[in-house]
Amino acid sequence: MREITLSQAVNEALAEEMRRDPTVFILGEDVAEAGTPFKVLSGLVEEFGTDRVIDTPISEPGFVGLAVGAAMTGARPVVDLMFGDFIYLVMDQLCNQAAKQHYMSGGKLTVPMVLRTNLGATRRSAAQHSQSLQALVAHIPGLKVALPSSAYEAKGLMKTAIRDNNPVVIFEDKLMYQDKAPVPEEEYLIPFGEANVKREGRDITLIATSSMVQVAEKAAELLAQEGIEAEVIDPRTIVPLDEKTLLDSVKKTSRAIVIDEGHQSYGVTAEIASRLNEKAFYHLDAPVLRMGAMDVPVPFSPALEDLTVPTPEGVVENARKLCAGELIHAA
Amino acid sequence: MAKAKTNTEDYLRMYRQMVRIRTFEDNANQLYLSAKMPGLTHMYSGEEAVAVGICEALTDDDRITSTHRGHGHCVAKGAEFKEMFCELLGKAEGYCRGKGGSMHIADQSHGNLGANAIVGGSMGIATGSALRAKLQGKDDVTVCFFGDGATAQGLWYEVMNMAALWNLPVIYACENNGYSEYTKTEEIAAGSIMARAEAFGIEAHQVDGQDVLAVNELTQKLVARARKGEGPFFMELMTYRYHGHHVGDINRAYYRSKEEETDWKDNRDPIIRFRAFLVEQGIATEEEIEAMNAEIEKDATEAVAYAEKAPYPPAHEVDMHVFAD
Numbered sequence: 001m002r003e004i005t006l007s008q009a010v011n012e013a014l015a016e017e018m019r020r021d022p023t024v025f026i027l028g029e030d031v032a033e034a035g036t037p038f039k040v041l042s043g044l045v046e047e048f049g050t051d052r053v054i055d056t057p058i059s060e061p062g063f064v065g066l067a068v069g070a071a072m073t074g075a076r077p078v079v080d081l082m083f084g085d086f087i088y089l090v091m092d093q094l095c096n097q098a099a100k101q102h103y104m105s106g107g108k109l110t111v112p113m114v115l116r117t118n119l120g121a122t123r124r125s126a127a128q129h130s131q132s133l134q135a136l137v138a139h140i141p142g143l144k145v146a147l148p149s150s151a152y153e154a155k156g157l158m159k160t161a162i163r164d165n166n167p168v169v170i171f172e173d174k175l176m177y178q179d180k181a182p183v184p185e186e187e188y189l190i191p192f193g194e195a196n197v198k199r200e201g202r203d204i205t206l207i208a209t210s211s212m213v214q215v216a217e218k219a220a221e222l223l224a225q226e227g228i229e230a231e232v233i234d235p236r237t238i239v240p241l242d243e244k245t246l247l248d249s250v251k252k253t254s255r256a257i258v259i260d261e262g263h264q265s266y267g268v269t270a271e272i273a274s275r276l277n278e279k280a281f282y283h284l285d286a287p288v289l290r291m292g293a294m295d296v297p298v299p300f301s302p303a304l305e306d307l308t309v310p311t312p313e314g315v316v317e318n319a320r321k322l323c324a325g326e327l328i329h330a331a
Numbered sequence: 332m333a334k335a336k337t338n339t340e341d342y343l344r345m346y347r348q349m350v351r352i353r354t355f356e357d358n359a360n361q362l363y364l365s366a367k368m369p370g371l372t373h374m375y376s377g378e379e380a381v382a383v384g385i386c387e388a389l390t391d392d393d394r395i396t397s398t399h400r401g402h403g404h405c406v407a408k409g410a411e412f413k414e415m416f417c418e419l420l421g422k423a424e425g426y427c428r429g430k431g432g433s434m435h436i437a438d439q440s441h442g443n444l445g446a447n448a449i450v451g452g453s454m455g456i457a458t459g460s461a462l463r464a465k466l467q468g469k470d471d472v473t474v475c476f477f478g479d480g481a482t483a484q485g486l487w488y489e490v491m492n493m494a495a496l497w498n499l500p501v502i503y504a505c506e507n508n509g510y511s512e513y514t515k516t517e518e519i520a521a522g523s524i525m526a527r528a529e530a531f532g533i534e535a536h537q538v539d540g541q542d543v544l545a546v547n548e549l550t551q552k553l554v555a556r557a558r559k560g561e562g563p564f565f566m567e568l569m570t571y572r573y574h575g576h577h578v579g580d581i582n583r584a585y586y587r588s589k590e591e592e593t594d595w596k597d598n599r600d601p602i603i604r605f606r607a608f609l610v611e612q613g614i615a616t617e618e619e620i621e622a623m624n625a626e627i628e629k630d631a632t633e634a635v636a637y638a639e640k641a642p643y644p645p646a647h648e649v650d651m652h653v654f655a656d
Contacts, residue, residue, distance in 0.1 A: 052466070059490075061485070065455010065456060065458065067459060068455060069455060069459020070459040073459070073460040073463045073464075074463055075463040092449060093455055093486075096449050097447075102652055103430055104430055104437070105426075105430070105439070106427035106430045166654050166655050
């Protein structure tokens, strides 16, 4: 199978859906000729014109608000939010407006929009361009949240998101834009709420999202060398969450670590760990561990920044202790 | 009083719609005072000529976005009493199946995209609706209602900028009732509100919001031009809210005088003024008007009685409509 980058995969998904549905359009800062700072959208304005690939002023609440209104009245906007950190700027439009219209109207109004943005530290971009804020939006009823972990997921989840009749937030890992993965030439969609078992194992389950899937897979390779067989599962969407696949795995392995690049406290890892405790407690041989980003603003200095995110070595160490029956206290 | 070139049927409908709003609000206020309505609500009484003058210049394909003080917009855009009172009482037959209530009432069948309980919260939605119309080559226009208080929200300046850059068919209708909740507008708004729209190159008009014909005449012109791609426009409608910020805001002397309230009610009431015009012009007799008023009162009384007896939504609906299929 051919291999393309995550950036190309997103670009292909958007182009295919824009060809298929004339109501789909893109809105955001420097999305047209510039193709975004990450060049993810390069070439789209040439094919679809400036009416469907629309450069906006630097007004995040404004253009997210426009997308909500366009979506409520018959369009399918894809909003480009240049950095995930800017979600704080658009919270009212996203969480009070987009997320609630369908419910508040008793099901009469719908908001079929996609907010595509990114996550991920270690790009030396410091505290306001490095955050992984998926927990914030996953907390809000009415928003779906997709976390692609490779080019393959990025394309299939984006196409599903555009066709979904709800507001969907997609976080791409900004460090993964140039990473290649096998992506079929023919069209495919990845349904929401279906986790992907990336690697099977009997001893411990590593549930990892987005950027952390690679970390978990690397950890699993290292653990295999020690005779510990780790199962690696990528939920792909955290809203909706495929609880069944996660629970089935944990019931088999009896141990789990949940890894997500958002801050560890009150985060995605806490939510998933809680569900495992509530629904698989009697199958567990060890506490379910959370591994998130350190609870500090992301520091600039490489010497500090690299300490804040989970690493394969860190996962291996925790997995080893869990499998050895050592009780782990949070450091 | 300004004279829009129109026919008597239009005049009578405008009068009727203004009285329907006032009657709806009087009944809603009674429901609150008799503790039959959950929560609270914000009365539109006194501002009827704004909603009616504007909405009578629109079709069902044209959209509006409304505010926390939204009953007037909802009635003026074509909503029915029964579904509205059901919504205010949290009943299953309400426009939003009881999930929105007074502050979120929406009636998309008539183009009302909903009231919004975040002050200024629908400015993006209105502008986005206009962007959709332009992108899809449709000629519908969107009117964004908001109060003077909302002009302090940054969102407005962001979306006005984009609307002006892209000539979007949106009309920003600022209902300036003189008060931003419990504070005089002059204490929260520096400079001129009109000039803020003009700074973006947006044509701005100030109009007497108590004169339904003046509002309607101006809106008709602006809507026709917006349909041709000449938008956006800004209207500042000078009006007055008879009640407090919300129904529970009874003792208001610390921020505005009884004399001021009485003056607006006695001398500038939009319904009294228009009624006098209709009689004077021979369009309706006092008797015909009284009959119309009585019929509207009867409709409202029946709708309230219906809503009071109507069932609440069943418990299983609590987690319906979080997501669309």
